[in-house]
Amino acid sequence: MKLTDSMLLRVNLSTHTVSEEPIDEKLIRQYLGGRGLGSKYFADEVDPMVDPLSPENKLIFACGLMTGSSAPTAGRYMVITKSPLTGTIACSNSGGVWGAVLRKTGYSMIIVEGKSDKPIYLLVYDNNVEFKDASRVWGKKTGETTDILLDEVGEKRARVACIGPAGENLSMIGCIINDKHRAPGRSGVGAVMGSKNLKAIVVKGSNTIDFKDKSAFTGAVKEKIDKIKQHPVTGEGLPALGTKVLDNIINQGGLYPTRNFQFATFDGTEEISGEALVKKGYLKKNTACFACPIGCARDVELPNGITMEGPEYETGWAFGAHCGVNDLHAICEANFLCNELGLDTISAGVTIGTAMELYEKGYIPKEDLEDGPELKFGNSESIVYWTNKMGRNEGRLGKLMAKGSWRMSEAYGHPELSMTVKKQELPAYDPRGVQGHGLQYATSNRGGCHVRGYMISPEVLGVPEKLDPQELKGKPQWVVIFQDLTAVIDSAGLCLFTSFALGLEDYTDLINASAGFELTPEEVLRIGTRIWNLERKFNLSAGVDPSQDTLPKRMFEPLPDGPQKGAVHQLSKLLPEYYELRGWSPDGLIPEKTLQELGLT
């Protein structure tokens, strides 16, 4: 089967009916696959005003263009839906092996519609699909669910993507977990799956991918793998310490959010860094996702016997510095609980840190803690206890936490203490310390997010070139290009980490060689522009107006500490130029002309 001979599987859970459709190659040329193609189908089929947790919302599982091939990191898949957390179109991206196996089933996309009347799971294999009773695993954690379903399916190469109790309970920060430790994590896609009574999708397949010109493809793959292996970040930094190589770098840069963004440096960084994970003996071995030459994943085992993957940089930060906690053991336990219960680690950790500030300021009354430990910054017992409550949707405060930081803060009358954009929790970089990255937070189509245009790369790591993080000039242009290129990388089915070593020309080579296209780099980048505007258009029609292209109030107050003390984010100086470069109106709307040029009318 060629990558361009893609088939989509349409599954209606209300009627238990399925259908197959070929995917028009013209659409693949315009959107590649994954995020782009999935968003195109979603936007064409779903009313932007739909209630995200109603049967009318759809849930799309999509392989990227190269997913399942031997291209470096080509194991990615994406989940597209309307987010209950942000109200925007959501696309959450995950690694592991599940996505590659989905491609081998013969389907590159599954569109899930409607709602099952009882808990079920889907078994998808070699152009077949079965609806299976999930009552045995409903309520169970993701690890046990995965073991039980693999045993039930009885096929060693099968893979499971499932939700935990959080998704079942419609937690707005509930995620999907595949291969036990990998997650399409953000924006509450797990709650949408739960709202459909869909516990899991088990995939197994034996289809192979072939190529118009196999030697051209393998030649391109070999060349790009060499580049990845030779680059200091993807060839040394990430393989050595995983994403947690960043803790010390970001802390020293003075943009390591601490105690709910009240500070930008954390004195406990040493004890919770990637280096500490090795020193304490928690790290057992390095591991990697499907077809990945980088291998940033980590098999970890705690002294109490818990085995897990991670923690990743963002997770370690969210439960660590953000909560003022320097106890790596407790951080790992909270991470493990998030995976088992099916919670997004960034949103979960940030929500607990927010609760700590609300409690310390007296906005959360002591009685709301019920029997739980005090929500004080630095209390490591708290992060494990409250993650468990949140993930199980238990207790008054646990139920509020399960709605995410913004709704919890709003319930206590202080939404300004929620460090969110479009109600989604911000990741581990204080925007006051990186102007371009802050603009990217404010304009991200899925709310607070670091992987819609990772400006940390030039502004902190100096890749592809070093930019002054406080410089404003040129930043909007950088953000636009990074956002569009990221949309291309996602849609191609590759990991964003490849972009440390590869550029637009490299991706163009891989796309052309794999699909047999003859696109120019400009045409490839334009695909990204098209995807970005498609998402924006959906959001505007969904009532997420441009006034939400902003940052939490705190980001406009001076940084109190660290090398960038005194800095504020200067969004108002960046946003107009960003809109203009986007070809949008000064108030952030997309003119008909821009839509026409991109074929979005």
Added chain:
Amino acid sequence: MKLTDSMLLRVNLSTHTVSEEPIDEKLIRQYLGGRGLGSKYFADEVDPMVDPLSPENKLIFACGLMTGSSAPTAGRYMVITKSPLTGTIACSNSGGVWGAVLRKTGYSMIIVEGKSDKPIYLLVYDNNVEFKDASRVWGKKTGETTDILLDEVGEKRARVACIGPAGENLSMIGCIINDKHRAPGRSGVGAVMGSKNLKAIVVKGSNTIDFKDKSAFTGAVKEKIDKIKQHPVTGEGLPALGTKVLDNIINQGGLYPTRNFQFATFDGTEEISGEALVKKGYLKKNTACFACPIGCARDVELPNGITMEGPEYETGWAFGAHCGVNDLHAICEANFLCNELGLDTISAGVTIGTAMELYEKGYIPKEDLEDGPELKFGNSESIVYWTNKMGRNEGRLGKLMAKGSWRMSEAYGHPELSMTVKKQELPAYDPRGVQGHGLQYATSNRGGCHVRGYMISPEVLGVPEKLDPQELKGKPQWVVIFQDLTAVIDSAGLCLFTSFALGLEDYTDLINASAGFELTPEEVLRIGTRIWNLERKFNLSAGVDPSQDTLPKRMFEPLPDGPQKGAVHQLSKLLPEYYELRGWSPDGLIPEKTLQELGLT
């Protein structure tokens, strides 16, 4: 297949050869099965002076007479070998389901001989056996090993008994774990399995058991189940709180060993009792072994996501009161680690408590802790950390701990601080507070042990009648009868807990009805006497002389606290009468005449 048509499987790991032998019904009438029959074969075939960790030692897995039948609690199996810990004949007994499935394979006993040249596991099914490569699971913990082998075997009704890293590393307190949470725990039987490079035995079977007179058997079973359900201990106490119903009772009785038997009451008992397990929400549900109407097992889940069975009373005490620890969470974690690493929980907890006294008295130098937490009574971090080190045989102190309390204390020049009998750690009852139970400790054929004659039943619980724990008169006779009856219950394949509700006549009914015998109660009890003397004879020939029928020095010093303050154990007043009742010489040897009467010459 009738219970009396038993077949034994002989497996030679050195030559990878197997053979089948029928078991003579005459032997079954003399030894029933399990402990009795296994010990008979063992004593006949193995030189008492054998090095327990050499290929010449044998390892016998044996079903009891009724194992696998519908008799109440008939899921027990026993492991018989020469113990590396005590140098005596060892018989460790376990519940769960594995033993019942072994019976269904068509074999009621497996005699493992020799040593494999590389790690293997045995797959035993329907009168077949396969030698399988275990390199994939060697070094892995018991939970993961069980999951991997069940997946490899691909048969849902298969069951796994395996060793963890402790057994592989020949820890003298290494156990075998079946069904993930159940253990033939004591005397280092896991080290013998490790010394043979045998990682696991996987059983699956479809044989059914039939009976000479099925209606007689089912009638007897129904009557005994009713008795068990109607008894306050087996019908209420154990089902309600499991074995941890005992914490408060034993503490209030003033025989709850605290801080390595320095005290007999523990002020933290409330926080670690069976009641606390419920109050803290760790207890998820009650569960039961094969064919058990009592259901004393407990499914537990900790707030950090660890799921396990237990802790049982002895385990909770060993890591709790014995170490001065009142942190139930840490106690559960240590229990979980013991199961995962394959350590006997009683010996592991007692060894850590002993190390705490050695450290506090300055006999263990600080540098021997290397990076580990201080071994101070009450330090909950220590019990988890050092269990992990011990189970993995890591570090100078971890390696010493893995040899058990006596050898560790001896290495530090203070064996008198090791609370052991015949080098095996004492369980959770201070003998100074229960004279009969103390005599039982001193005379147990496998060293310090509470399940060779559970005198706590009459001396504390008042079953079958209440005896004064400090009274000496009549106690030797009680001990002899309890020891012999226990040998019968074990060999019948039933759980010792049934003896709270059932008596000699009841067991006689079940044995006769199941096997089609017409034994009198006296003849049945005599079977127990025969087994006891067979074990004693082996031990004497193994160089374990009667001078070892004693207790730690501390037991002859007055109890410092509690309702029985001032009491000492009066072994010297009890032992001569015990020897006499046994028909042994005043110096504890077995006269030829006694051996002849029992058919042991």
